[in-house]
Amino acid sequence: QVQLVESGGGVVQPGSSLRVSCAASGFTFSSYGMHWVRQAPGKGLEWVALIWSNGSKKYYGDSVKGRFTISRDNSKNMLNLQMNNLRAEDTAVYYCARWAEDNNWFDPWGQGTLVTVSS
Amino acid sequence: QTVVTQEPSFSVSPGGTVTLTCGLSSGSVSTNYYPSWYQQTPGQAPRTLIYNTKIRSSGVPDRFSGSILGNKAALTITGAQTDDESDYYCVLSMGSNWVFGGGTKLTVL
Numbered sequence: 001q002v003q004l005v006e007s008g009g010g011v012v013q014p015g016s017s018l019r020v021s022c023a024a025s026g027f028t029f030s031s032y033g034m035h036w037v038r039q040a041p042g043k044g045l046e047w048v049a050l051i052w053s054n055g056s057k058k059y060y061g062d063s064v065k066g067r068f069t070i071s072r073d074n075s076k077n078m079l080n081l082q083m084n085n086l087r088a089e090d091t092a093v094y095y096c097a098r099w100a101e102d103n104n105w106f107d108p109w110g111q112g113t114l115v116t117v118s119s
Numbered sequence: 120q121t122v123v124t125q126e127p128s129f130s131v132s133p134g135g136t137v138t139l140t141c142g143l144s145s146g147s148v149s150t151n152y153y154p155s156w157y158q159q160t161p162g163q164a165p166r167t168l169i170y171n172t173k174i175r176s177s178g179v180p181d182r183f184s185g186s187i188l189g190n191k192a193a194l195t196i197t198g199a200q201t202d203d204e205s206d207y208y209c210v211l212s213m214g215s216n217w218v219f220g221g222g223t224k225l226t227v228l
Contacts, residue, residue, distance in 0.1 A: 047217040059215045104153035104212045105170035
């Protein structure tokens with residue numbers, strides 16, 4: 001079945017970097033765009049970034065533009081999010097989600113990985 | 120900056136009908152925004168309910184339906200059940216970015 005599994009979360013200090021990843025299985029990964037969405041503790045969902053299926057285009061939310069980089073390795077069925085210059089407000093559960101471009105929706109979602117930025 | 124609006128909370132009695140809405144701070148929601156709806160219970164990942172305004176995701180009960188009502192997207196639950204008590208999020212596609220609403224906390228009692 002289609003499955004997305006995030007990893008790489010942890011506790012880091014403000015100003016530091018961290019990379020989270022999402023391992024995909026059960027579908028042709030190279031045929032789908034992929035999103036990152038985050039959720040701060042007790043808050044709502046916030047879209048973070050999208051990468052096209054072939055990696056040719058990338059889009060970012062305003063709050064992470066210039067600090068975060070989305071990438072993918074289609075040979076390994078892996079999606080990545082490199083997060084630099086982390087701030088306390090980046091503390092969140094980070095979800096990856098497949099982008100169904102035909103109807104422009106997010107499905108499925110991974111279970112998420114928690115990133116905590118704290119001194 | 121585009122803001123997507125949702126009711127912060129709503130309450131419905133078991134067996135009742137409730138309509139949650141998804142609007143724009145400026146302008147009207149249309150099918151061009153590909154509104155989709157997601158259900159989330161505490162500690163769990165979101166689950167897709169409705170996409171492209173009104174298409175029900177696989178396995179979603181038919182008591183959930185999507186539509187455009189006036190100038191907003193809408194999610195209607197007909198015959199609410201206690202396990203529908205969750206947070207509900209809509210998201211709108213703006214072309215090269217996506218904006219989630221703040222979510223609606225639905226209580227069924």
